[in-house]
Amino acid sequence: MYDTGKLREECGIFGIYGEPAGRSITGCVLNGLYALQHRGQESCGIAVNNGGEITAHRDLGLLSEVFGGVFGAEKLKSLGGGQIAIGHVRYGTTGANVRLNAQPLTVNHIKGCMALAHNGNLTNHHALRKNLELSGSIFQTTSDTEVIAYIITRERLRRPSIEEAVSAAMDHIKGAYSLVIMSPRKLMAVRDPFGFRPLCIGKLGDCVVFASESCALDGIGASLVRDVEPGEIVIADHEGLRSIRTHCGGRTAHCVFEYIYFARPDSVLDGVPVQTARQRAGAFLAMEHPVQADVVVGVPDSGLDAALGYARQSGIPYGIGFIKSKYIGRTFIEPGQSNRENLVRIKLNPISATVSGKRIVLIDDSIVRGTTSARIVKTLRDAGALEVHMRVSAPPFINPCYFGTDISSREHLVAAHNTVEETARIIGADSLGYLSTENVFKLNDRPVGGFCAGCFTGDYPEAVPEVRECE
Amino acid sequence: MYDTGKLREECGIFGIYGEPAGRSITGCVLNGLYALQHRGQESCGIAVNNGGEITAHRDLGLLSEVFGGVFGAEKLKSLGGGQIAIGHVRYGTTGANVRLNAQPLTVNHIKGCMALAHNGNLTNHHALRKNLELSGSIFQTTSDTEVIAYIITRERLRRPSIEEAVSAAMDHIKGAYSLVIMSPRKLMAVRDPFGFRPLCIGKLGDCVVFASESCALDGIGASLVRDVEPGEIVIADHEGLRSIRTHCGGRTAHCVFEYIYFARPDSVLDGVPVQTARQRAGAFLAMEHPVQADVVVGVPDSGLDAALGYARQSGIPYGIGFIKSKYIGRTFIEPGQSNRENLVRIKLNPISATVSGKRIVLIDDSIVRGTTSARIVKTLRDAGALEVHMRVSAPPFINPCYFGTDISSREHLVAAHNTVEETARIIGADSLGYLSTENVFKLNDRPVGGFCAGCFTGDYPEAVPEVRECE
Amino acid sequence: MYDTGKLREECGIFGIYGEPAGRSITGCVLNGLYALQHRGQESCGIAVNNGGEITAHRDLGLLSEVFGGVFGAEKLKSLGGGQIAIGHVRYGTTGANVRLNAQPLTVNHIKGCMALAHNGNLTNHHALRKNLELSGSIFQTTSDTEVIAYIITRERLRRPSIEEAVSAAMDHIKGAYSLVIMSPRKLMAVRDPFGFRPLCIGKLGDCVVFASESCALDGIGASLVRDVEPGEIVIADHEGLRSIRTHCGGRTAHCVFEYIYFARPDSVLDGVPVQTARQRAGAFLAMEHPVQADVVVGVPDSGLDAALGYARQSGIPYGIGFIKSKYIGRTFIEPGQSNRENLVRIKLNPISATVSGKRIVLIDDSIVRGTTSARIVKTLRDAGALEVHMRVSAPPFINPCYFGTDISSREHLVAAHNTVEETARIIGADSLGYLSTENVFKLNDRPVGGFCAGCFTGDYPEAVPEVRECE
């Protein structure tokens, strides 16, 4: 598989309580997950609870690989029906055992079954795991979800209910976590007190739905009720919906990169439409880094909205500068090392009619290593662009993230080791401009401080480990 | 698989003569075909000629399914190397035998081997086939490519060379055909005298490349030399490149729908950039059917360029109104009948931030049955659009095509049975406007008459059969 | 895949006319083919005729791979029902195009559709093919079945019926052929005038069944009516069963190796039970090559009956000396070159309880290259055998076969280049004895001359080509 040169989110989660009228519950989960596939493409799974019995299927691959086709449809059908179901899409580390890490995690304990789907990253994962091991626990996965399952299980032994066990577990776990948890008779949505990762509540007829992003609600025809509050536990059971808010009320730290890149533009996160935030980023960029040019083009797909924002603000015409191939999937295997350089043209081909003989403002949402950007700039020049002025709808990415994305060290971050001018030279652009950190906090209307922008600023909302504790 | 509500092109073809320096010849064909996958997604194949021995692999499925993954890479590798190679992507009729119809077709005759890849449709297919049968021919496929192979073979018996046999065969076959033909030592590109389907010539180092569209040249890093002329046979062999032009010089009839929908916007067909033609269509639409509105949005992907053209001409802001899912592939199997209605939201979700509370100009390239358009209009209203004014960047589609697309009768064409006002009501739009036939001929700078627009006008460049003669 | 060191039959064929009460016609063909799988394991196919429309599926692989499992069951189901159906299992040459050679071959000609399944080898294949090419024929496979289809088609143009065309075609084709041929309304079974390969007629309720061996009749619960006579064409249609016998009555030449190795012991070929012939071969061996020993063991599976015949004749106890693994399939890929030597122990492990400390008579049906026999002898000695006296239930194999088996030259035949004593030394046996050619003709009760034993004697029933004309 080719390197996309992009940051990767760790996961997307989905849960539904109730039997949707005239529809299959697993079909709803699958449709919801399809809308979240951009959040995780390495493995996926669905677990369904039928009268307290949990059946699950999870495997490596896209949803269309695991649940599509003749085999996949058989698998989906074999899950049967139920009253509660959850699902998960995931990025993760590679390795022979990685199928084990596919979620939802399903476990049995003294009170029956439990299934969990997790999006985030615990900062005290290793310490918690060591403590559990010291009391005789065994681990079959390398994911921190198993740690969470253990801690809830231990708390459950001395708490009257699963939701109180979850609440007690929240005293122990630190970092970013958005969870859906299914017990024999309840479905819970849990969000860490900072609200790093998104999680929202929807309604589909009499059913309650939880999803990482509101686009998954659209995907099944559900309506958005509200977001799960940072620190909130929302419980859906036969009595309806209720909350435990003992961990609510602190400082929030929504990941700003959800708005810039991770989330889908048709989602609304914590009240802010993602598309609006991106167009605003483009407009800020136009104000911060103006340039004389003929056309503004965005790198598809995530750079398009910022490009439109830049164009509108600057008055420079918006153009469609690239064709992105839909057909080169993850199954692509490069036919011969020497064909590799052409890959960028197969994946992303500039359109000469738009770029030839033009001065281009090129908008992307990030520069990670710089190699992908360099290739894109070169294809534009090969297609006849006179000048290429790159504008990035985020500040320079110079610090590791400990809260659920896959950049674990500064080593490969081009912006961490080069000035803006050096970076421009490395990627071959005539000029380069990043969004300022001041403006990144203005992507929504909230007061400064509601965001985590540690990857740009190094200022994290809570203590981070000496060594990054993820898989 | 869901019905896309779109017309479907029949095929894309690719050929290369020569061994590309430092690269595998089959890898080049595969990369070229990836760039042509939009022209055919039901089957694909590659044939390689190594010293006069042809090895081929073809199967049902996308390129990523047939030549991707572990198995596909094995298949590609098993083809070995060679000095000439051709490839094909295809739509076609369904049915148990359809794998047989996958191309390139490989045959052996008295002069050795031959492989053909064909894009088009012969209008006298049935008559030719019957004549061949009367002289004892047997047919193993239902494709007209096999008819072409027979006729060339028969002519070859009394002609001194394969190219003269091909030229003689052109006296017999009628209709639309763009072909690449590989003999033991030559590669030929052939285009029917009307030039219905595109075909171009490229150069990659010392290699000659033929492809349906120039985007396939970009895909392998080749440069566009020129288009194959209507009626021309271009022969590549060890002596270089030469042409037979005995069938050249007549009236041309390039399919106008290649510009409107089939071709990729980054391709240049017969000298006209596809993107330019589409933006021009949008501009004409704005002049023909102006409307008071707040934002112009295109239906992705093929409606985007016309939407930009409309926006620029009208002064109404261009907006990004939809998210199109990349993840719901052809392998999708609907989980329960009742979930079907939500499919359109999974595939194509409107972005409220752009459409809510707005008067929308919605641009698409065609309306076939009307059901897809109706669903799209409805999702816009559900997302809060105040008004939806649909504009179609083509005239009403009211006649069958005999030249290589898959609309065989007027029966299901909504525009063939309804006025524009009725159609607007059927699809739920506040207003509806089509591009005029006058303007469709102005999508490039050529004089009227260079296009075939029979699907709009009923005026075909040559006699068409009583009954449409395709599979 | 490992080399089995065995000769390989080319094919098995099956056909049914009529709709079996309460059963699916394709299910019957599949069950019949399962019983013939030993005759061909590289590809298989089924063609079904529903009202004159033929639908077929054929692919590389075992029946359980092509028609088993979830995918295979879908394929079988997609064939639908019908009134006539034929099937085929096949060995063949390897190569990229080999899927094309899978049968039944289905073709269309002026009189409609035709499907053929062929077991045998034409000796004048190349000459016939060249003549066809000279009149403009094209070939899409390398199999001689396509040649037969052409010749029948050409004759059909000037004959009033398909059966008369088949009869006329038999004047042209030479060599070994057992065929089932399906036309729009008829099913025919055809056997060459020498009757090289077996072919029998069965009855299942009102249905007529044709099969290579009677075990396929058992497999579907049909009863054996009689064998197709050498030279006979048997036609099943709505008028019942009738024959054309214009090519009957000459000298017959049944392949003697069908009795020795190819056929299943539960089949009865041309009136002779295969098991009886094998046990008789063992008894002859005991008379020709007696030895002092403690136990007689056969190499499973085909050596067991001859071993029992030897034991009964000699009075030496019969023993079960080997376990043959059922689990190492054709999909086996050797994990590392160095593990190869152990493969024979995984596939065929001697049982110490029977062989340790014993003088062994080891019975096998043939020695081809000698390497497999050498490995088997060695494993017996490793397991403690004191002496190993090998007895082969056939004469030395020293000539190529032109009539449907896969030994094309004498080059690798150990018996063609070594005396019996030398061969014994090569394989490591204490002694070695072959069945005499005199006795091989007595394996059934027919007069000498009814068999082809050209592979042993070099005396072929008809002229053979200078160069072996098979794929």
Next chain:
Amino acid sequence: MYDTGKLREECGIFGIYGEPAGRSITGCVLNGLYALQHRGQESCGIAVNNGGEITAHRDLGLLSEVFGGVFGAEKLKSLGGGQIAIGHVRYGTTGANVRLNAQPLTVNHIKGCMALAHNGNLTNHHALRKNLELSGSIFQTTSDTEVIAYIITRERLRRPSIEEAVSAAMDHIKGAYSLVIMSPRKLMAVRDPFGFRPLCIGKLGDCVVFASESCALDGIGASLVRDVEPGEIVIADHEGLRSIRTHCGGRTAHCVFEYIYFARPDSVLDGVPVQTARQRAGAFLAMEHPVQADVVVGVPDSGLDAALGYARQSGIPYGIGFIKSKYIGRTFIEPGQSNRENLVRIKLNPISATVSGKRIVLIDDSIVRGTTSARIVKTLRDAGALEVHMRVSAPPFINPCYFGTDISSREHLVAAHNTVEETARIIGADSLGYLSTENVFKLNDRPVGGFCAGCFTGDYPEAVPEVRECE
């Protein structure tokens, strides 16, 4: 998949310590497992330890499906090399989650990694599991192997070494267990104090090998050293081989059905060749239940040795009465309900030459439900047998097994509800005779009491649960 009408063993295990010269360690495990495939065909897995890091692959399917073919070979290769490796083949309950139950189980605990492969069944599984749950354990599988892993882990916290933890764990677990356990630097073989399931020690160069049966040693070219003693822990590490024998010395209870049916005839279990035991069973049967007959035929494969023993003892000729199809695999899906009755003829066809017109002694190793036996008797009569006298080389099977086979209740056991005469009538035999329980204890030379024959006698060597505690 069809019901075989046979009891099913639960598992086969294999382990190797050391790097085999010139061979891959995973290739050795795979070859060993191929020889054990008869002990488990539903799932399989291999775990390899490279410097303390364990990599594993396990999945549903036969070894040829999971580790064969292009994909399987990739999987095997991806495991890499190592210094210790274990493997497992398994039967088990069906269900959506069953892939989770595939072994070896790999876990991490405070002392590092551990992998276990288990053959057997704990009788106190449920009680142990409940206790573990009460202390906060979570379970991800339903297999008792996970219980064993937990108990060892808990003991490991307070024991100085893994082997002492295993020894302490043996104080808690009851029932049948043969285990191979891999820690970061050691490989252990453990057998329960009764020695229900077999387990042996082999030597391959400098490597130590453990396997369920000695045929797996043959399969990799290793030599049999001795059996693991009941109650023994054998530890292989860099210091060599040593034992803990604190649980040795009690009454042994080897499963007698291993000799009668489960084990391969080429294995030697606890000093007794399986083939010898089976032939002895046949001889006892001949003495206990003589009959006037013409031929003795065994039901392949497991009835053949007893048939030979019966024939030798009785003087009635041994015959080869059936052909068993090798080609109808587990992937077989029945083409239409009505074809089902013919399945027995496709799987097992009688050979008329042997059975027609004869009085048959039919030997099989067991009758479970009776339906399979009835079908076999019927096919013999259809093939012309005059009389069928069934003899069973085991006593009537009338009690559940708690020690690792899959008969959980008496409900479906024909012998539990019918007299011998009634059973004979049910299966359609002219007479029926079972081996006596007296003689079943004489299948080897050990004193009565060394066997467990609880399934025949109801006399179990240790307390069994009220309700059978298996998955």
